[in-house]
Amino acid sequence: VKNYSNLASLKNKKILITAGGTREYLDPVRYISNRSSGKMGYAFAEVAQTAGAEVTLISATKQLAAPNGVKVIYVETVTEMMTAVHNNFDKADILIMAAAVSDYQPVQFENHKIKKATQSDKLILELQETPDILKSLKNLHTNQFVVGFAAETEDLLNNAKGKLRAKGADMIVANDVSRHDIGFDVDENAVTILQPNEPNIQISKENKKVIAKKVLEVIAKRFA
Numbered sequence: 001v002k003n004y005s006n007l008a009s010l011k012n013k014k015i016l017i018t019a020g021g022t023r024e025y026l027d028p029v030r031y032i033s034n035r036s037s038g039k040m041g042y043a044f045a046e047v048a049q050t051a052g053a054e055v056t057l058i059s060a061t062k063q064l065a066a067p068n069g070v071k072v073i074y075v076e077t078v079t080e081m082m083t084a085v086h087n088n089f090d091k092a093d094i095l096i097m098a099a100a101v102s103d104y105q106p107v108q109f110e111n112h113k114i115k116k117a118t119q120s121d122k123l124i125l126e127l128q129e130t131p132d133i134l135k136s137l138k139n140l141h142t143n144q145f146v147v148g149f150a151a152e153t154e155d156l157l158n159n160a161k162g163k164l165r166a167k168g169a170d171m172i173v174a175n176d177v178s179r180h181d182i183g184f185d186v187d188e189n190a191v192t193i194l195q196p197n198e199p200n201i202q203i204s205k206e207n208k209k210v211i212a213k214k215v216l217e218v219i220a221k222r223f224a
């Protein structure tokens with residue numbers, strides 16, 4: 001990734017980025033999560049930092065090296081991620097919600113490791129919907145430019161369009177996660193950018209750093 005001139009307007013901007021798949025614990029040793037690696041969010045952080053932005057990365061993974069010069073806040077659960085986002089949203093110019101946030105969490109956390117039952121060979125887990133971090137910010141926007149993702153395995157553009165509206169976002173980056181060569185847990189992605197009252201922008205399969213740069217270029221235009 002060379003030539004950052006198209007990202008000049010991001011210099012000194014405060015960019016808040018979330019990355020990775022959150023974990024919802026059942027007991028001290030078990031959790032529910034998803035296939036997200038955090039690579040897309042980390043790519044955004046690295047490119048934005050190189051462009052001269054002041055980047056805070058809220059990371060639900062410890063598997064990736066923190067990009068140089070980026071402030072990283074490590075979290076595990078949706079609740080922790082929500083708190084970290086809320087603590088940093090006020091002062092941010094841009095929020096990029098690249099994290100794959102768990103949609104459900106166990107109703108009950110067991111303090112001790114759940115034992116195999118003796119009477120039954122089945123275990124039924126009761127789950128409760130998590131708070132929606134993006135939606136929770138809807139009435140807190142001042143001037144922040146808010147970017148959400150849409151991870152879909154079907155009807156990508158229609159579902160993403162619905163999320164653009166429902167989440168009150170300025171941009172949705174739509175991501176086909178049904179394919180195994182792009183999206184979750186791999187180095188490449190292909191996305192479509194949706195914005196209110198703008199034609200969609202398609203970015204074909206590229207390394208996630210190139211995708212991040214191209215998305216940031218679209219965001220940078222709004223600050224130029």
Ligand code: CTP
Pocket residue numbers: 078097098099100101102103130131132133134135147148149150151152163167
């Ligand atoms: N998101 C969030 N809080 C949640 C769930 C999702 O902030 N509890 C954010 C994600 O980080 C992403 C966007 O909302 O930027 C869309 O996430 P996605 O999983 O695609 O959509 P959902 O609204 O969760 O709907 P569904 O999973 O049912 O398609």
Ligand code: CA
Pocket residue numbers: 101102103
């Ligand atoms: Ca979801």
